Amino acid sequence: MKNSTLLDIQPEVKAALDTGKAVVALESTIISHGMPYPQNLQMAKKVESIVRSVGAVPATVAIMNGKIKIGLSDPELDVFASSKNVAKVSMRDFPGIIARKQLGATTVATTMYAAHLAGIKVFVTGGIGGVHRGYEETMDVSADLEELAQTDVVVICAGAKAILDLPRTMEYLETKGVPVIGYKTDVLPAFFTAKSDIKLVERADSPEEIAKIIIAKAQLHMRGGLLVANPIPEEFSLDHEFIDHVIEQAVRAAQEQGVSGKNITPFLLSEITKRTEGKSLEANLELVYNNALVGAQIASALAVELEQQ
Numbered sequence: 250m251k252n253s254t255l256l257d258i259q260p261e262v263k264a265a266l267d268t269g270k271a272v273v274a275l276e277s278t279i280i281s282h283g284m285p286y287p288q289n290l291q292m293a294k295k296v297e298s299i300v301r302s303v304g305a306v307p308a309t310v311a312i313m314n315g316k317i318k319i320g321l322s323d324p325e326l327d328v329f330a331s332s333k334n335v336a337k338v339s340m341r342d343f344p345g346i347i348a349r350k351q352l353g354a355t356t357v358a359t360t361m362y363a364a365h366l367a368g369i370k371v372f373v374t375g376g377i378g379g380v381h382r383g384y385e386e387t388m389d390v391s392a393d394l395e396e397l398a399q400t401d402v403v404v405i406c407a408g409a410k411a412i413l414d415l416p417r418t419m420e421y422l423e424t425k426g427v428p429v430i431g432y433k434t435d436v437l438p439a440f441f442t443a444k445s446d447i448k449l450v451e452r453a454d455s456p457e458e459i460a461k462i463i464i465a466k467a468q469l470h471m472r473g474g475l476l477v478a479n480p481i482p483e484e485f486s487l488d489h490e491f492i493d494h495v496i497e498q499a500v501r502a503a504q505e506q507g508v509s510g511k512n513i514t515p516f517l518l519s520e521i522t523k524r525t526e527g528k529s530l531e532a533n534l535e536l537v538y539n540n541a542l543v544g545a546q547i548a549s550a551l552a553v554e555l556e557q558q
Contacts, residue, residue, distance in 0.1 A: 255347065256367055259320025262308045266368055269556055271305035271548035274319075274364035274372040274402070279537065280309075280326075281335035281354035282515050283375075284530065290330035292534060294323075296541045300373075303545035308369060310360045312338060312346050312353030319367045329354075337515075340392045358396040361404065361474065370463070370551060371403045373544035375537045376440040377476070378514065379409040379418030389513070390421065397474040398425035403463055403551075405477045405544035407536040408438035408445070412496055412517045415439060419447055422476065428466065429476045430459060432543060438480035441487045441532050449478065456543070456550035463551055464558075479543045481536040487528060495524045 258266070265272045275296060280289045297307040308320040311329050321329060329335070329352065338346050338353040340362065346353040355363060357377050364372050378391025391413075397404065409418045415437065422429055430451040431437070437447040453459045459477060466475055480486070499520035503509075508516045521529045 255315075255317055256363075257313075257316040257318050258367060259308070259318070259322065262306055262320035262367075265306040269552055271303075271545065271552040272308055272369050272371070273300045273305050273541070273544050273548050274360055274367075274369045275300075275307055275309040275541075276357060276360040276372075276374050277309055277311040277329065277354040278337055278356050279375055280330050281332075282337055283518075283533070286331045290327060292537070293326055293330060296373075296537060299538055299541040300545040303542065303549055305545040305548045308364075308367070310355045310363045312336075312351070312355065315347055315350035317347070317363045317366070319363065319369070340396065356393065357404070357406075358392040361393075361396045361400045361402045364402050365400050369402070371405070371544055371548040373405045373537075373540045375406065375533060375540065376408055376410040377404065377406050379413040379415070380421055389509075394418070394421050394425070397422065397427045397476060399473055401467075401472065401474060403459075403475045403477065403547065405432075405479055405540050405547065407440050407481050407540060408478050409440065410514065410518075411440040411442070411492060412500065412514065412521070415445060415447055425473065426471070427473055427476055428462070429478060430462065432459070432477050432479040434478065434480050438478050439489070440536070441481065441492045441529055442489045443480035443483055443486040444489070453477075456546040457554075459547050460550040460554045463547075464554055477543070477547065479540050481532060482539055485532050485535040487525070487532055492521075492525070492529070495521055495529075498524060 280293050300307040311318045336353045340358050378393035431449040437445045439445040499517045
């Protein structure tokens with residue numbers, strides 16, 4: 250474990266790590282910036298419950314009192330979910346938020362980094378960031394991709410967020426050598442929809458198969474992460490053409506209002522929720538729950554494989 254002076258690991262999580270039990274890291278931006286209180290608290294508790302139902306231990310990551318919290322107690326989760334002005338913490342913000350002892354929500358990139366510091370191998374999120382639309386003008390690329398290129402954590406997601414330039418995002422990951430494995434799919438999921446036009450090179454059909462790939466990657470001493478693309482369940486998948494049209498409208502609204510930087514993603518997701526009359530939020534919740542289930546299954550399978558070695 251690195252830099253333990255800044256880590257505050259919940260006793261349940263520490264005990265699991267010390268004994269080789271499955272642990273699943275969870276981000277906190279979806280709680281603080283994804284939906285209002287108390288729906289966000291209900292969602293966070295349900296995700297943790299799903300992880301536990303498979304026999305794994307959830308570790309929600311957040312910044313509180315100058316420490317990186319690896320796992321939150323129920324009172325801490327309530328404080329975090331109900332507090333106003335929680336900072337959205339990307340890699341560039343990490344030192345300042347820690348030093349000032351501000352309340353901070355970790356993104357995909359910062360959760361990956363924190364999980365790696367704590368020795369957690371598996372992390373569940375909704376969708377990763379990536380190359381933004383209009384990249385040729387803005388040069389806007391999420392820090393998530395760079396963290397995937399250098400931090401050895403397995404990330405389970407429903408693909409990259411559909412508001413992004415998906416082909417360029419995949420090209421970036423390929424250039425950086427990040428394995429992208431479709432879980433029971435041959436094509437990249439597009440967050441709100443189960444399918445896209447982008448074919449994947451790798452597919453796996455069981456948590457045990459993915460666990461073996463994770464171990465093989467470690468034996469090869471490959472740097473960087475591994476991305477598991479887990480489609481939203483078909484019954485909650487939105488129509489591809491419908492959601493694409495809504496996203497284009499939201500992107501235009503962001504341009505007209507001058508929204509940019511780390512504010513762009515929450516703005517677009519909020520706009521999409523309004524324009525779909527809440528259907529996108531329901532889809533977002535269901536894909537997160539599904540990712541939590543699959544991520545916990547993968548973490549459990551990995552723990553078994555490592556124990557047998």
